[in-house]
Amino acid sequence: MRSEMRKLIYLPTPRWTLAFVGAAVTIAAIVVAITGPGEDNLAPTFGLTVPTWIASVVIGVWVAGMEYGQKTMSRTLNRNPDRIRLFADKIAVGLIAVTVMTAVATIVGTLLFGLASTGHDLTVPASEVLRVGFAGLAINLAVVIISMSLALLTRSMAGGIAVAFGFFFVIDSLLTEIPKVGKYMFSPVANVVSSRISGPGYESGGEIALGLAVMLTVAWVAAFALAAGARFVRSDA
């Protein structure tokens, strides 16, 4: 675990990802300062939810995929051949990274959006940004595990990124269009969870109950993690 945390600190991708999120929050605050926050909740959505979601995909793929990209998986396994333990360590590191990143972005966003909206008719209340940030965190934790699983399934950094974005943007959207069962796919259920936490103004129009949505989100995460874990544990490094 300490070794995995060192990689998170020493290697640049997590820092660049955090910088990307910081830039997105800052740009959103500048836009709010110039134009005002408006009535569409765009600042928390595009300044916080979307960038931390993208960052979670990148972090999730990176945690596992960089070992294949740098050809270091054999080295990592040489001194730590307990693959289940390593898999758990990598999940833990991904969850920690995404929690810290989303929390920092939420705190900074709360301050910047509040300051930026000063002097405009509408404001961005701190409580709203905090709720949106917390909702984003709930989804990002699921996204980071799914993304890491896809990197382990493809055994590649580039392949993991391509498949992860392909899954979230294309495959999942197509599955959502299937009558009757589409509402049980990952995006619709995650949106239900997110919108209920975010509160008024962020309704997603989901057709299923919150409890079922939470269970289905967990089931999606578990399905990906089990598939990736089985492949990782059973196959040659």
Next chain:
Amino acid sequence: MTALASFENLTKRYGTGIAVDDLSFAVPEGEVCGLLGPNGAGKTTAIRALLGLARPTSGSTTLLGMNPGERGFTAAVRNVGTLIEGPALYGRATARQNMRIEADAIGLTDPEAEIRELLELVGLTERADTRCGSFSLGMKQRLGLGIALMGRPRLVVLDEPTNGLDPAGIVEIRELIKRLPERGTSVLVSSHLLAEIQLMCDRAVILQRGKLIAEGTIAQLLDGDGTGYVVRVDPKLTEQAMGTLGRVGLSADRDADDSIVVDGVIENGKEISQPLAQAGIYVHELQRQSVDLEQVFLRLTDESHDESPVEKPALAGVSDAV
């Protein structure tokens, strides 16, 4: 002598292809053991199976007394340093950071002194805080070796450790590897560079198409191949000298330049010079034919191309003796 690593009838297939075929040998403690074979001979696959990175199709491997997957293998493998399939480094991290990552992986609590020592040992002190992505292949190899030595392992497994090194670097690494048993670290080193194995190893295992074709100490492998002598006498007496040597049971053939080639296992030159002197033939020159591992290897691999893999009798004897 305790075996730190052993292969017992290891076979590894990939689809219909066979990478390692019924391989059995042991790596004794306190020695540098070479795994020799051309590219594709199965060296890396055998090493990966030993480290638990590839599952055997049949047979088994043991590392510090543990089979991969067995409870206790994790603890055992932390006493084994590796450098396989090239140096596996985090290119955007510095040399020192790469070593810290390794130190954490094996659970060292205060590794800074050892990191300094190892950086000095592999000659990278000056570049310790440079990102290793900018290193030459030779520097990466040296750093990889330094990382493999973290935690003073009982065994290091090195796959082609001199790849990419310049001649001075090769000598440096070779001398370092030869000294490792003095630090309490035994070595299993694979290479297709025959001269390297001959110069740095105490013993060698020769693989061809996944099969073990010879095994023994370097001296056994060379002697088993049959060393001989080249003898020069007065050209007018060459025929007489050959007859004299034949009468004492030595196989003597005339070479193109009128020298005599005496084959067989000969303890020392006296066995040749004495009968010739007694026959009144004075030896002008007596030179031991130096057979190197390359010749042994080429002969063995040539045979295994010609026939189904069969051990040469002399080398089978060597194999039995180990």
